[in-house]
Structures are given as C-alpha cells and as structure tokens.
Amino acid sequence: MSTDVMSTTLRPRLAPRRPRTWLRLEHVVMGGAIISLIVLVVLPLAFLLIGSFKGADGVTLDAYSEVLTGRLYVNALKNSLLLGAYSGLFSLLIGLPLAWAVARTDVPAKPLFQITATLSYLSPPFLTAIALTYLFSPNAGLSNVLMRDVLGMPWLTFNIFTMPGLVLVTVMHTFPFVYLLASSALQSVDASYEEAAQILGASKLRTAFLITAPLVAPAVLSGTLLAFVNAIALFGSQAIIGLPGRIVTLPTRIYALFDYPPEYALASALSLVFILITVAALYLQNAFLKRRSYVTLAGKGSRPQMMQLGVFRWVLLACVTIVFFVSIVLPYATLIAVSFSKSWGLEFWKNITLANYKFVLFEYNVTQRAILNSLVLAFVAATLAVLMGAVIGWIDLRTKLPGRKLLDYASLIPLGLPGIVMAVALIQFWLAMPLALYGTLTILLLAYVGRYIPLGVRAANASLRQVDHSLEESAQILGASWTTTMREITLPLIRPGLFAGWLLVFVPVIQELSASILLFSSQSITLAVAVYNLYETGYIEPVAALAMINMLIIGAAIWLAYRLGGRSLTSRNDAAPVHT
Amino acid sequence: MAGISIRGLSKSFSSRDSDVAAVADVDIEVKDNSFVTLLGPSGCGKTTTLRLIAGYITPDRGTIEIDGRPLSSPGSVVPPERRGMGMVFQNYAIWPHKNVFENVVFGLKIRKLPSASARRKVEEALALVNLSGLETRYPSELSGGQQQRVALARSLVVEPDILLLDEPLSNLDAKLRERMRLELKELQLRTGITFVYVTHDQAEALALSDQIAVMNLGRVQQYGTPFEVYAHPANRMVADFMGLVNLVPGKVRERSGAGGVVEIAPELTVKVDALDAFAPGETVEVAIRPESIRLAASPVPGGTWATISNHVFLGNISEYFATLASGLTLRVQTHPLQQLKVGEACTIEVDATHCSVFRAGAGEAKAA
Ligand SMILES: Nc1ncnc2c1ncn2[C@@H]1O[C@H](COP(=O)(O)OP(=O)(O)OP(=O)(O)O)[C@@H](O)[C@H]1O
Numbered sequence: 001m002s003t004d005v006m007s008t009t010l011r012p013r014l015a016p017r018r019p020r021t022w023l024r025l026e027h028v029v030m031g032g033a034i035i036s037l038i039v040l041v042v043l044p045l046a047f048l049l050i051g052s053f054k055g056a057d058g059v060t061l062d063a064y065s066e067v068l069t070g071r072l073y074v075n076a077l078k079n080s081l082l083l084g085a086y087s088g089l090f091s092l093l094i095g096l097p098l099a100w101a102v103a104r105t106d107v108p109a110k111p112l113f114q115i116t117a118t119l120s121y122l123s124p125p126f127l128t129a130i131a132l133t134y135l136f137s138p139n140a141g142l143s144n145v146l147m148r149d150v151l152g153m154p155w156l157t158f159n160i161f162t163m164p165g166l167v168l169v170t171v172m173h174t175f176p177f178v179y180l181l182a183s184s185a186l187q188s189v190d191a192s193y194e195e196a197a198q199i200l201g202a203s204k205l206r207t208a209f210l211i212t213a214p215l216v217a218p219a220v221l222s223g224t225l226l227a228f229v230n231a232i233a234l235f236g237s238q239a240i241i242g243l244p245g246r247i248v249t250l251p252t253r254i255y256a257l258f259d260y261p262p263e264y265a266l267a268s269a270l271s272l273v274f275i276l277i278t279v280a281a282l283y284l285q286n287a288f289l290k291r292r293s294y295v296t297l298a299g300k301g302s303r304p305q306m307m308q309l310g311v312f313r314w315v316l317l318a319c320v321t322i323v324f325f326v327s328i329v330l331p332y333a334t335l336i337a338v339s340f341s342k343s344w345g346l347e348f349w350k351n352i353t354l355a356n357y358k359f360v361l362f363e364y365n366v367t368q369r370a371i372l373n374s375l376v377l378a379f380v381a382a383t384l385a386v387l388m389g390a391v392i393g394w395i396d397l398r399t400k401l402p403g404r405k406l407l408d409y410a411s412l413i414p415l416g417l418p419g420i421v422m423a424v425a426l427i428q429f430w431l432a433m434p435l436a437l438y439g440t441l442t443i444l445l446l447a448y449v450g451r452y453i454p455l456g457v458r459a460a461n462a463s464l465r466q467v468d469h470s471l472e473e474s475a476q477i478l479g480a481s482w483t484t485t486m487r488e489i490t491l492p493l494i495r496p497g498l499f500a501g502w503l504l505v506f507v508p509v510i511q512e513l514s515a516s517i518l519l520f521s522s523q524s525i526t527l528a529v530a531v532y533n534l535y536e537t538g539y540i541e542p543v544a545a546l547a548m549i550n551m552l553i554i555g556a557a558i559w560l561a562y563r564l565g566g567r568s569l570t571s572r573n574d575a576a577p578v579h580t
Numbered sequence: 581m582a583g584i585s586i587r588g589l590s591k592s593f594s595s596r597d598s599d600v601a602a603v604a605d606v607d608i609e610v611k612d613n614s615f616v617t618l619l620g621p622s623g624c625g626k627t628t629t630l631r632l633i634a635g636y637i638t639p640d641r642g643t644i645e646i647d648g649r650p651l652s653s654p655g656s657v658v659p660p661e662r663r664g665m666g667m668v669f670q671n672y673a674i675w676p677h678k679n680v681f682e683n684v685v686f687g688l689k690i691r692k693l694p695s696a697s698a699r700r701k702v703e704e705a706l707a708l709v710n711l712s713g714l715e716t717r718y719p720s721e722l723s724g725g726q727q728q729r730v731a732l733a734r735s736l737v738v739e740p741d742i743l744l745l746d747e748p749l750s751n752l753d754a755k756l757r758e759r760m761r762l763e764l765k766e767l768q769l770r771t772g773i774t775f776v777y778v779t780h781d782q783a784e785a786l787a788l789s790d791q792i793a794v795m796n797l798g799r800v801q802q803y804g805t806p807f808e809v810y811a812h813p814a815n816r817m818v819a820d821f822m823g824l825v826n827l828v829p830g831k832v833r834e835r836s837g838a839g840g841v842v843e844i845a846p847e848l849t850v851k852v853d854a855l856d857a858f859a860p861g862e863t864v865e866v867a868i869r870p871e872s873i874r875l876a877a878s879p880v881p882g883g884t885w886a887t888i889s890n891h892v893f894l895g896n897i898s899e900y901f902a903t904l905a906s907g908l909t910l911r912v913q914t915h916p917l918q919q920l921k922v923g924e925a926c927t928i929e930v931d932a933t934h935c936s937v938f939r940a941g942a943g944e945a946k947a948a
C-alpha cells in the first residue's frame with residue numbers, strides 16, 4: 001500500500017481520543033429500556049399488590065377473604081377453571097390428531113390443515129362468538145328457529161349461552177396452540193428413532209406409542225397448557241356468550257367490579273388469584289417444554305415414513321373439513337349474511353342491503369375514530385415492544401450488566417398477566433400518579449406494549465442468538481463505535497427476526513379487547529371495543545357490518561405486513577405465531 | 581510499527597462451580613515487525629490471550645503495553661475500537677449482509693476517508709489477497725478460502741500496526757492451507773505489520789513464526805524461535821506437542837563434564853550433551869524424535885538389535901515401530917525408499933544430540 005499521504009489518517013488512535021464520557025448513547029438506551037420495563041410492568045404490578053391489601057382503614061386481608069369465600073367469586077373461579085380445563089382438553093383432542101395426520105400420515109390436502117389452524121388462530125374469538133349468537137341464541141338464533149319451527153326437530157336446537165357453547169367458541173381459537181407445538185415436535189423427532197424401534201421388531205402402532213408419543217408428549221402437554229391459559233383470559237367471548245347464560249368467569253367478574261362504584265381492592269385481589277392460576281399453568285408448561293430439548297437435538301434425519309391410512313385418511317380429512325367449516329366458514333358466512341340483511345331472520349336473503357355498512361361507516365360516529373386509533377396503536381405498540389425487546393435481548397446476551405438475568409425474567413412477567421389484569425394494574429398505578437393518563441390513548445399503548453413485550457424479547461433473543469458475537473467484535477476492532485456497530489451490523493442482521501416479532505405483536509394488538517375494555521374512553525375507543533359496545537347496545541345487523549370491517553382491516557394489515565417483509569419471513573421457520 | 585509487551589497477564593473465568601484460569605502469568609515480548617505464534621492444545625488459553633490483546637476482555641492481573649503505552653491493566657482497558665489493531669476471527673466474521681467491497685471498506689468509512697481514495701485502497705487490498713473482481717459478491721457466494729481472504733483484506737486495508745489472527749486457516753483444506761500459509765508469511769514480510777497468530781497446528785507455527793509461544797493450561801511453557809522449541813524443548817509437554825516424539829523412561833548411568841549417559845533399556849544407552857541438572861542414578865524421561873533414530877537391516881557397530889513390529893507408509897516418509905528385546909517399542913521415521921518387513925530383525929542407532937532429558941514425573945509449568 002503505497003499511498004503514504006493517506007497513511008497518516010489511518011494511524012491508530014492508541015490513546016482515548018477524548019476524555020471518557022460518563023454518559024454514552026448505549027447507556028442511555030439501556031437505561032431507557034430498563035426504566036420503561038419498570039414503569040410498564042413492575043410498578044403497575046406492585047400497585048396491584050398494594051391495592052389488594054387496601055381497606056377502608058389501612059392494611060387488611062378483607063379483599064382476599066371475600067374473594068376466596070364469597071359465592072360470586074368462588075363461582076367465577078370455578079367457571080374459569082372449568083372453561084380452561086374443557087378448552088384444554090378439546091384443544092388436545094382436535095389439535096393433536098390433526099398435527100399427527102400432517103406430520104406422519106398420507107392424509108390428503110395437508111395445506112387445508114395448516115390453513116385451518118392458522119385462520120382459527122388469527123380469527124378474533126369475540127367475532128366468532130358474536131357470529132354464533134346469530135345462529136344459536138336460544139330463541140331468535142337462525143339455526144334454532146329453523147330446527148324448531150320449520151323442520152320440527154327441536155332436539156336439534158342448540159343454546160349457545162351455555163358452558164358447552166362457550167367451550168365451543170373458545171376451542172376454535174385455542175386448538176392451534178396444541179396443533180402448532182405438536183407439529184413442530186413431530187417434525188423434529190428424527191425418523192431414525194422410529195426406524196430403530198421398527199428394526200427391533202416393533203410394529204408401527206407400537207412404535208407410535210412407545211417411541212414417538214413419549215418424545216412429543218412434553219410439547220403436546222405444553223401446547224395444552226397454553227390453550228388453557230389463553231382460554232381463561234379471553235374477555236370478549238366470555239362476556240358475549242357467558243353473561244347472557246349467567247356463566248360468570250374471572251375476567252367478566254373483574255369487569256363487573258368496575259361498575260360504579262369501582263371495587264379496587266376486590267378487583268386487585270381477584271386479579272392476583274387470576275395471575276396465580278396463569279403463572280402456575282405457565283410454570284408447568286415451561287417445565288414440560290424444557291424436557292422437550294432432547295427432541296430437537298436430533299439432526300436432520302431422513303424423511304419420516306408416512307403411515308398408510310387407507311380409508312381412514314378420508315375420515316381424517318372429513319374431520320378437518322368439519323373444523324374448517326365450523327370455525328371459519330360458518331362464523332364468517334353468518335357475519336357476511338347478517339351484515340347485508342335488512343333484518344336477520346329466516347328470510348334474510350329477500351332484502352339485501354348496504355345500509356348497515358353505510359350506517360357504521362358514515363353515520364355511527366365512533367367507527368372512523370376507532371379504526372384510526374386501532375391502527376395507530378397497533379403500529380406504535382408493535383414497534384415499541386420489538387425495539388424494547390431488542391434492547392433487553394441485547395443486554396441479556398451481549399453485556400455483563402449485573403442483574404441482566406433479572407431484567408430478562410421481568411420482561412417475561414406479562415406472559416402471566418391476562419389482559420384485564422394488566423388493565424386493573426395500570427389503572428391503579430396511573431390513578432396514583434400525578435399524570436392524568438386514564439382514558440387516553442397513551443394508557444392503552446402502555447397496556448399493549450407491556451403485555452406484548454415478551455414477544456418482542458423472544459423474537460429479538462432468537463435472532464440475536466443467530467448473530468455470532470464476532471460479527472460485532474470485528475466491526476469494533478476496525479474502530480466502529482457502539483452506535484455504528486448497532487446501525488451497520490447488528491440491526492440489519494436481526495431485522496428479519498424483529499419483523500417477525502413485530503407481526504406477532506401487531507396481530508393480537510389490533511384485535512385486543514380484554515385490556516382495552518377497562519381502559520378506553522369515547523376518545524380512545526378501539527375497533528374491538530366499538531364492536532363489543534355496538535353489540536351490547538343491541539344493534540343486531542350493524543354489528544355484523546362493523547365486525548366484517550374489523551376483520552377486513554385485520555386481514556389487510558396482516559397481508560400488507562407480509563407483503564412488506566414477506567421474503568424475510570418465509571425464509572424463517574420460527575415465525576410460528578405461538579403467543580400467550 | 582509496533583511491539584507488544586505482555587507482563588504477568590492473568591485471566592480467570594468463573595463457571596458454575598469453579599474458576600478456570602484461562603490465562604495465567606503470561607509474559608511475552610513481541611518485537612516490532614515480527615511474526616509471533618501462540619501455539620498449544622485446545623483450551624490452553626490462546627484465544628483468551630488474543631482477545632486480551634485486542635481489548636475485548638479485561639485482565640485480572642498484568643499489563644499489556646504497545647510501544648510503551650499501557651493499553652490493558654486490571655483497572656483500565658482501552659476499548660478495541662481505539663486500538664487501531666486488526667483481527668481475523670477464527671470464523672472470519674464476514675458480515676453476511678454486506679458484499680465484499682462493503683465489508684472491506686467498512687474500516688475506511690469509520691476513518692472518514694474520502695470515497696475515491698477509499699475505493700483505491702480497497703482495490704489495492706483486494707489485489708493483495710488475490711480477490712480483485714469479486715467486489716460485488718456476497719459472502720454466501722464465496723468459497724471458504726475466499727471468505728478468509730476477505731477477512732484478511734478487511735483488516736489489512738486500515739493498515740493496522742498489529743494484526744491478530746485466530747486460527748485463520750483451520751477451516752481450509754490442506755492444499756489451500758499450504759498456499760495461504762505462504763501468502764501470509766509473504767504478506768507479513770512485505771507489510772512489516774506485527775502478526776500475532778494463534779494456531780494449534782505445530783507445523784503451521786514452525787513454518788510461519790519468528791517466535792513461538794507454546795502454551796498449556798493457560799501458561800507459556802516456552803517462548804523461543806521455531807528451532808529452539810523444536811530442538812530444545814523446555815519440558816516434556818513442549819517436546820510432546822512439537823510433533824511425534826518417543827518419550828521413554830530412563831536412568832542416568834554416568835556423568836562426564838556437562839553431558840553423560842542415560843540408559844533407556846538394558847541394551848540401549850544414549851550419550852547426551854546436556855545433563856547438568858541430573859545426578860547419576862536419577863530416573864529421567866528422554867524425548868527422542870523419530871527422525872533421530874536410524875534403522876539398518878544389517879548389524880552396525882554400536883547398534884542395538886530390534887524387531888520391526890509395525891510399519892506405516894506415509895508417502896514422503898516411512899514409519900516403523902521397532903521393538904527391543906526388553907520390550908520397549910520406539911517409533912522411527914526413515915526415508916521412504918528404505919524398506920523393511922514386519923518381523924524382520926534390524927539394528928537401531930540413536931542420534932543423541934537431538935534428545936532432550938527431563939526429570940521423571942516433572943511435568944510442565946502448571947496453572948495455579
Ligand atoms: N467466556 C468464557 N467463559 C468461561 N470460560 C471461558 C470463556 N472463554 C474461555 N474460557 C475457558 O478458558 C479456557 C481457555 O479458552 P480459550 O478459548 O482461550 O482456549 P483456546 O486455546 O483458544 O482453545 P481452542 O484451540 O479450542 O480455540 C478454556 O478452558 C475455556 O473453557
């Protein structure tokens with residue numbers, strides 16, 4: 001290299017160029033993330049705890065004794081557990097056979113299985129619940145009217161406002177948890193394990209029971225527990241189906257405690273009981289999932305042999321078709337039909353109209369604001385959750401900061417917080433603060449970011465792990481500062497993973513109801529709340545139109561996001577939308 | 581350019597139940613413009629030493645100075661980005677999202693070089709490593725050897741005073757490794773950059789280095805020229821590590837002047853030049869290189885009878901295992917054209933000037 005003139009500019013700067021600055025950008029960013037996490041999660045939880053001990057005169061255990069013995073609360077607890085248990089059980093009964101069929105048999109139309117699971121997962125359960133009330137509400141439900149009054153077969157009527165009805169609606173949303181975890185486990189079981197058993201003389205069925213089942217059992221159980229946790233947290237379906245049938249559950253009970261005058265202590269105590277159940281289930285789930293690790297150890301083995309099912313494959317296909325029909329076609333066909341009819345009833349097709357859409361879009365003055373609010377909130381919340389996740393993941397993996405493990409754990413706390421509990425905690429915290437946030441878009445944003453931070457952290461963690469530390473170190477030795485290394489190396493490399501995480505947050509946030517229902521005001525109303533409110537007010541047909549608009553917006557947003565970042569997403573297989 | 585002096589350098593890592601002394605009391609003086617190799621078995625602390633020099637880790641004890649300027653001590657460490665060094669990582673660490681040009685120009689951009697002269701420098705650097713014309717390729721479109729040269733060009737283009745290389749050739753096939761070895765040595769001579777090179781391959785170390793630091797268990801066992809560490813190993817670990825060696829127990833029979841006679845089998849004694857440290861009757865260990873033993877099919881005066889018990893033909897050399905009547909088996913390397921059969925009787929003769937004697941049981945310097 002002959003350019004000597006240049007060489008002077010390239011001389012190394014052995015000594016520090018400037019005096020050590022005590023505050024550098026990296027410290028500001030790290031500090032910011034830590035403080036945000038404390039404000040978003042830790043402090044509200046602390047206020048929830050404190051609130052549960054508050055009585056008229058000082059510290060008391062009254063709230064707990066009421067919550068643990070009062071008939072109303074014990075009932076809610078019982079119903080929630082019952083709902084969770086049934087939902088878990090049926091999720092298992094539906095999800096596992098479907099996963100097994102796809103991974104291990106010659107069943108036809110495998111994409112249909114995948115599509116059914118994905119759409120069922122993405123479809124907001126409160127919309128399914130509303131749709132099914134149009135068909136199965138005991139008196140006016142279309143299907144019930146048809147069976148009873150026209151066909152004269154009253155034994156074919158079905159009352160949706162019952163525990164079986166609630167379980168039906170819930171399972172449609174929760175069976176994908178079992179399906180997704182079971183299929184990924186089944187795919188990672190190296191076929192050589194099974195072949196080894198077969199060569200030793202075990203039949204296919206014996207092999208399935210003796211070798212495959214124990215290997216995938218932890219993942220399947222963990223999926224079932226996730227189904228349980230998600231099932232009991234869903235406010236929308238439990239309010240829409242449960243309340244008319246007098247089936248009060250924990251979320252709806254807590255919601256009722258906010259009727260004037262709000263019973264903060266009781267709501268807090270009940271919330272903590274709720275957290276306890278969720279955390280216990282998640283703890284078990286995690287324990288099961290850990291046992292799973294040896295499955296993934298097996299390398300890329302040969303393709304598993306597909307079991308020849310014979311006639312039975314058509315039975316399985318029929319099953320998945322029924323699931324697809326009940327969880328996707330039936331609800332959405334109904335919503336579409338209702339949304340276009342002047343008055344919902346047996347002869348609805350005789351008077352098709354666009355009036356409902358016109359009403360909700362242009363006359364009902366809430367809709368436009370709600371759409372805008374929901375889009376903005378989902379966009380900002382997803383971005384913040386992922387950015388915070390990136391910083392927290394980075395601190396955990398790349399620094400020696402004392403207490404970084406604690407930070408990592410703290411960022412996972414919200415997994416154990418059902419949406420409505422998050423709302424109760426935030427309300428108490430911010431009511432105690434001198435800032436008037438209650439009823440603003442900001443408090444909704446705080447709820448969403450806090451609740452979905454674990455997804456951001458998980459996405460960032462997974463993608464940071466794939467970036468070898470030496471890629472950053474080699475930028476450093478070439479003289480790059482922290483900021484430059486981040487901008488030039490780290491962020492570009494983890495962008496695809498962060499984008500996947502962004503979508504995972506965006507999708508649930510844009511349909512969030514459980515926390516929003518306690519936090520919204522007429523100004524900060526979101527789309528899901530608007531649908532729920534309209535339903536509560538009793539507008540039958542316009543609700544369906546608004547629900548369809550809601551669905552279209554969710555669909556368009558997902559489609560757009562996939563289009564924008566699709567290439568990077570399809571090349572990753574860890575984007576499976578499992579969340580809690 | 582720059583010399584490095586490392587004094588009393590120590591670094592421990594605490595794992596779950598114990599502290600691992602990854603580097604212990606390392607003293608190394610690296611002269612300006614020289615090629616120094618850290619050589620040792622896996623886990624001996626080579627990478628840790630290199631990363632201490634680069635400033636990625638803070639030493640527990642000791643100092644690192646460059647041209648008299650302290651860079652690392654337990655209290656303060658100049659961060660890597662202000663050391664002006666270059667480093668080639670074991671896995672190359674080529675950024676997968678940047679093409680060859682963008683990878684190489686990175687350091688120049690950091691130094692805010694005008695883009696025209698940066699472009700010229702990148703072209704020069706790529707020409708230096710024979711990569712001209714591949715500027716727009718992405719790492720996934722390069723072979724392992726080409727990636728390695730991108731890593732090299734990336735660290736050379738900023739004209740560092742010191743270049744640290746962590747087993748840069750370990751992922752290459754034998755042929756390419758041979759060629760890159762020559763290119764590296766030539767490059768070092770041409771640029772005058774001080775190279776600190778890490779490897780566990782003794783042949784590579786011998787071929788490249790001005791000085792070799794043989795490490796084991798975090799400590800430097802010997803620091804010297806390739807010839808010194810090969811011919812006069814400081815202890816049996818070094819002898820053992822620098823290529824195949826027969827390590828046989830023996831007893832000092834007599835002393836005369838500085839040297840003496842060591843008996844390694846009832847029928848085999850060797851005359852050794854340096855026996856200062858040992859008294860007659862003392863049990864010792866003798867390191868005999870396989871190429872220091874001669875085999876003859878016919879009786880040789882002063883030779884010892886043995887039987888060929890095994891034979892491995894390696895192409896450029898022939899390896900025999902000769903078993904003495906007392907049962908001792910020695911590995912012998914001969915010219916490939918010398919042909920003996922398994923079971924055949926022969927005589928062996930040991931070239932005593934290339935034997936090293938160590939106190940029996942006395943191992944290498946151990947980590948505290
Ligand atoms: N970050 C770390 N944490 C804990 N222990 C470490 C760490 N880095 C290195 N060690 C330990 O220090 C010792 C020396 O490691 P080092 O990486 O320096 O070895 P090495 O000589 O480079 O080996 P190799 O040839 O296998 O690369 C090893 O026992 C290793 O397990």
Ligand SMILES: [Mg+2]
Nearest residue numbers: 626627628746
């Ligand atoms: Mg190493």
